[in-house]
Amino acid sequence: MPQSQPTYSPALSGNPQSATSRSYPNGNPDAGYNPPGVRNTDSALPLHPAEPVMHNYDAEGPAAGQLGFRWTYGSNVAAKNRDPRVQVVQYNEDTFVMRQNVCIDWQAPFTHLLFGNKGALLIDTGATANGAYYPLRETVDAVIERWAYARGRKKVPLTIAFTSGEDVAQNQGLVQFMDRPDTTVVPKPLGVMKQHYGLSSSWPDGTGTIDLGDRVITVIPTPGTHKDGVSFYDPYCDILFTGDLLFPGCINISNEGDFITSLERLQGFAAANPVQWILGGHIDMMFVPGKHYPRFAAYKPYERVLEMTPALIDDALASARAVQGREVKFIRPDFVLFNGVSPDARAGEWPEGVPDINPPRPY
Numbered sequence: 001m002p003q004s005q006p007t008y009s010p011a012l013s014g015n016p017q018s019a020t021s022r023s024y025p026n027g028n029p030d031a032g033y034n035p036p037g038v039r040n041t042d043s044a045l046p047l048h049p050a051e052p053v054m055h056n057y058d059a060e061g062p063a064a065g066q067l068g069f070r071w072t073y074g075s076n077v078a079a080k081n082r083d084p085r086v087q088v089v090q091y092n093e094d095t096f097v098m099r100q101n102v103c104i105d106w107q108a109p110f111t112h113l114l115f116g117n118k119g120a121l122l123i124d125t126g127a128t129a130n131g132a133y134y135p136l137r138e139t140v141d142a143v144i145e146r147w148a149y150a151r152g153r154k155k156v157p158l159t160i161a162f163t164s165g166e167d168v169a170q171n172q173g174l175v176q177f178m179d180r181p182d183t184t185v186v187p188k189p190l191g192v193m194k195q196h197y198g199l200s201s202s203w204p205d206g207t208g209t210i211d212l213g214d215r216v217i218t219v220i221p222t223p224g225t226h227k228d229g230v231s232f233y234d235p236y237c238d239i240l241f242t243g244d245l246l247f248p249g250c251i252n253i254s255n256e257g258d259f260i261t262s263l264e265r266l267q268g269f270a271a272a273n274p275v276q277w278i279l280g281g282h283i284d285m286m287f288v289p290g291k292h293y294p295r296f297a298a299y300k301p302y303e304r305v306l307e308m309t310p311a312l313i314d315d316a317l318a319s320a321r322a323v324q325g326r327e328v329k330f331i332r333p334d335f336v337l338f339n340g341v342s343p344d345a346r347a348g349e350w351p352e353g354v355p356d357i358n359p360p361r362p363y
Contacts (some may be wrong), residue, residue, distance in 0.1 A: 019056060045265040049152035054117050055094065057215040062238035062276040067307050071228040071283070074102030076299040082083040086139040093150075094215070095237055096143055097306075100126045104134050106296045107169045109281050110306065112241055113140060115232060116212025119157035123232055123241050125173030125279065137176035159210060161186040161219075163243025163281060164173055164226035165193060170243065170281060190228040197230075204261070224259030225252060229267065240266070246316050246335070247280020248304045250292055253339045256324050263317040270310045288357040289333035290350070295343060302359050308334065309317070 038184040057063075069089055075081040081103040089097045094115040100107040103286050105357045112123040128134035129155040140158075148156050158180065162171055165188030177183055187193050194200045197208030208219035209234075218233040225244045232241040244251070245262060253259045269275075293300050312334055319337055323330045327340035329348040338345065350356055 038274070043051040044141075044252075049150075051283055051288055052153050053151045054155055055151075055214070057094075057116065057236045059236055062274065063092055063095075063236050065095060065237055067091065071108075071306070072101065073300045073302065073303055074108075074298045078298045079104035081298075082108065085134055085193070086136055088139060088143065091237065094147075094240075095234075098136075098139065100128065100134055100136075102300060103298050104128055105169070106298050107282055108300075109169045110279065111136065111170075111173075113143060114212060114215065114217065114278065116158070116215035118211070118213025119159060120144060120147075121160070121210055121212055122158060122160045124162055124243065125160065125177070127169040127172050129172045129175045131176045134173060136173040137180070140177075145257060155182055157182045157184070159184045159186065159212075161210065161230075161232070162188065162228075163231065163245075164229045165189070166226050166228055167244055188228075193228060199347075204258070204265075215255050220265065222262035222266065223255065224262040225254055227255070227258070231274065233269065233275075235273070240270070240273045240275050240278045240310075241280075242266070242278055243281040245280075246278060246308065246313065247282050247284075247305065248308060248334050249280070249282050249284025250295075250338060250343055252343055253320070253323070253337060256320065256339060260317065260320045260324065263313060267313050267317055275310040278310065278312065278352070280308065284336075285334060285363055286359045288359045289337070289354050290331045291359055292336055304334065 048306065061337045072087050073081040081101065083101055084100045085104055087099045087101070091097055096113040096114065098111045107127055109124065109126050111126055114121045122140060126134055126136050131137055138343050144156050144158065149153070160174065160183065160299065165171055171188065174185065177185070186196055194203045198222060199206050199208055204221035204223055205347045206221070210217040210219060215234070215236050218235070220231045220233060222231045223229045229243060229245055230249060231245060234241070246266070283303050283306055285302050286292060286302045315332060316335065319330055319332055323337055323339040329341055330337040330339065331348055331351050333354050
């Protein structure tokens with residue numbers, strides 16, 4: 001028997017206009033074809049709104065998003081690489097994930113662009129200052145211009161914040177934005193950054209906020225790989241952005257006490273708040289457990305996916321406690337900890353219960 005078509009109810013959408021209107025902001029929350037979270041997207045927006053569109057970020061559960069794609073992975077001859085210098089992936093209408101080309105910088109850092117009703121947030125700025133090689137400013141401006149056009153906005157104030165202001169893989173692109181109007185940069189010096197977030201007297205305890213307009217991002221102090229490290233939590237998509245503290249790759253611990261405490265803080269935060277994904281600042285790991293690409297590799301065709309699950313916080317914390325007081329390279333399926341040893345250190349003891357699989361040879 002064919003299924004009946006769901007009907008639109010203005011009362012359920014929170015919009016008093018008629019069912020034939022195309023101006024309701026969030027689709028039909030009662031429609032069967034909308035899976036959880038889709039009611040908090042703007043798929044039903046008019047193409048040319050006469051007035052600025054106000055989006056409903058009060059999502060029950062994580063807003064829908066798409067991570068089912070493959071990142072560009074460089075070339076065995078970097079000079080011949082023709083991939084975009086900044087790869088842009090639209091997670092949903094208000095959330096973008098960007099990656100620097102591996103052949104521009106081997107660390108291939110990720111940056112994130114989030115939109116709210118009053119402005120946008122750019123998390124990190126990549127590893128290269130020169131816009132001719134790494135056109136981050138040009139790319140961000142293009143995304144903001146398109147988003148503003150769709151939302152009926154004349155301008156979108158931008159805030160730039162860092163998971164670590166001292167991490168050169170995440171802050172070099174800042175110079176491209178120094179003359180940009182309507183732009184606020186969270187200060188990089190640790191003391192001034194603490195003051196900016198209202199954490200001068202409580203660091204590293206407490207949290208700060210960045211209000212994008214009905215989408216309030218939580219700022220969580222997480223030193224350990226960098227003394228000024230912070231993580232960001234987006235309650236709309238239920239995503240933790242953890243930079244260098246936790247990512248699928250080679251994690252260099254600078255202060256083991258801070259590292260453990262920060263992971264304990266994230267563990268407690270994730271227990272009290274819904275977290276769907278953890279997105280770190282890089283990918284070093286291969287798709288086979290425990291294996292990673294060496295430093296300076298510009299060709300990574302067998303990378304692990306970027307996203308990590310909240311359960312990996314527990315694994316990272318247990319691993320951090322296991323290496324405390326030891327100089328060791330500690331291998332786990334989804335990351336590797338380097339505590340007091342060179343990032344080029346030879347492999348440590350292979351973890352029990354993890355299959356030792358040789359990845360394919362790339363060429």
